[in-house]
Amino acid sequence: MRSAITLDSLMPFFGVVVLILAGSVFFPQVLSAGYLTQQLQIAAFLGLLATGATIVILLGHIDLSVPWVLTGAAILSTALVGTGNPVLSAIAVPAALAFGALIGVINAMGVAILRIPSMVWTLAVNSMLLGLAVLNTGGFNPKGQSSPLMVAMASGDILGLPISFLVWIAISLILGYVLTRTPFGRYLRSIGFNEKATFLSGVSTPSVLFVAFAIAGMCSALGGVMLAGYANQAYQSMGDPFLLPTIAAVVIGGTSILGGRGGLFGTIGGALFITLLTSILSVMQIDDAWRNIIFGVIILAMLLFQTLRKGAVA
């Protein structure tokens, strides 16, 4: 039947190999195990966000509330740990995940029930979360700290592999199974292609939207918790630089921005590719302006290549 691994989804992995080989020409240390495992650790943050974004994009929607769900989850979890109360510290991570799911449900309400385009609704939710965070902290960096669990998830390792990477891959595997082997996954893609026909086939499309947005919210929240663990604190706007790379990782991974087509395997490649590209460009110590331009050009080139290849097949 349908294979999860398509040529489109393999593309970013080829890109990763090319980046590593080209980078090693200038900087031999790119090939060192230390550098590569560090990239896996950092890629996991973007990867978790992109995992959630993939699910929403497969639906044919988009979630622009990623930055402040991430920040909100980070603030919430560090604040709970910062109270010093052992019970509150213990529930920091679950509470942050519940917060992400709650925002996901609010996102889905606007999209599934009020029928407002997700691009507008989730952007508004993002903006309201920003406001709430500022009200809550008075605009200063929130007080608080990370729990040992959060630090371990972000920076620990098992058998030389970063735990963050393992968490990301485990979640990708679970969700990948859900996407390819369960009715929910089938409904998700069907809605992405044609919501009306799916509804007329007797599928409760609103429930699918609710579950999908909730999963995406939890992925963003987990990303926030782990980033807070990585930095040992939460700070305002910590999620802002992640929005566009998240969407770019999904699209480079071969998932159609129009919905229906794609999967999580490609997203793993997309997140690795973007993380590595960012890292190598900064190692090269190029001027910030040029770095942004090169970043944009390479991403455009990847997408153009995919489009042209499809044009040749059709």
Add this chain to the structure above:
Amino acid sequence: MTDIRPPLLEMKNISKHFGATKALDGVDFACRAGEVHAVLGENGAGKSTLMKLIAGVLQPTHGQLRVDGQDVALNTPQDALRHGLVCMFQELSLVPDLTVRENLLLGAPGAGLGWLRGTGLSDAQDVLNRIGGDQIKMGARVADLTLPQRQQVEIAKAIMKKPRLLILDEATSALSASVVDRVFELVREARDGGTAVLFISHRFHEVEALADRVSVFRNGQRVETFLKGAHDYGEIIDMMVGQKIEELFPQKPAGLSNAEVVLDVRSFSWEDRVKDVSLSVRRGQIVGLGGLDGQGQGAFLMGLFGLLRKADGTTAIAGQTSDITSPKVAKHQDIALAYVPEDRKTEGLILDQSIQENLELAALGRTDLDAGDAALYSGSLDQLALKHGGLDLPVSSLSGGNQQKVVLAKWLALKPRCLLLADPTRGIDVKTKTQIYAILRQLADQGTAILLLSTDYEELIQLCDETHVFFDGAIVASLKGAELTPQNIIAATLNVATNEAARHA
């Protein structure tokens, strides 16, 4: 008929191949000014490819096109337009988010990058008025129009280009009989003014009414061209399918009036669109819903399937009153309703997904069925003789008739107690229609109650045991047995009381 001028359009030894498929294979074809030339053939016979070549959408693999005896190359639709060749395609080509006015002006001569010129608009409005589209507002968004209204706009758009050759490819498939008559009047007028008309339709009575000459296509080749009347209905069907079809419609069974009632609807109302409709379908019955477009019959079917909010009335399935609030509830095994929607491309199927995935979509939500079990579908697929190159190919690779078979098979897998069908044979070739009629009758014999909305009154007469005709949201006539005649149905659709006996109490 001995015209010494060269034909307006001539095609010499035309072939069109798509990979290994020969959509057209060495076809000679000519169309003269001032004639209506009907092109008949099953789906996949090559009619649409032929039309697309003439419209400049496709280019032939081999062969030559001539206009007025001159060799021409039609590389783009603009080239075709320059020669006065205008096509109205069966797939509607309007931009949904633009208004009627904007759509009419799109591609109008002289528009280009300059100012939009509204000079043709009054003509278009005249055309719309003449074909019963006077209630279509120029400022309305096309997406808000009904399917028949969109077809009327398409027709106006084609005619305002003042074509020398007008192609009508299933142009009237969604229109009701009275509107079709008005369109035909307009087409005849254009013909008498010297326009050549190429007419594709699956409805024989339309061909009978309009055509001067008929060409029959089969498997990418032209079988024969003859003057209308040279061959009768049966002979033409034989030519099209290449084999004898004894009966288009299956035999109706007798004595169903005492069978148990499967679907019983009482006082169904919705806003102002459906008014106090009551009807019942007995085991083994096929009950037809007729009427002009938009008289509430479509909304009624949707309402039964739980698609309308705030609908009043009671629906009982097999004696059990059920509150059907969504398609998910409707398909549950305790109710087991199935609905084949009007537009298979946007409502019935997910074109980008495979045949297999489309087949499974309805069964997936049923806890008592294993959607992955091929046996659920194989029976109906075999019976409907689905032609496909593999179930994992996208459903968009199938012809229209075969796509509709997939929609049917997807719902038949759920073994529905009651099957609701919204014009399931629209734009489908004769052979597929026959297969669909046969399976519907067989399902009815096995105890499925069938409610069939149709715009083709032959179906309402030949296939249905009883037909309810809608007008302005209410049933104005319920006809059965000997009352089922074209005259009675037409009279009822127009709500004129020619036959008091047939009036609903």
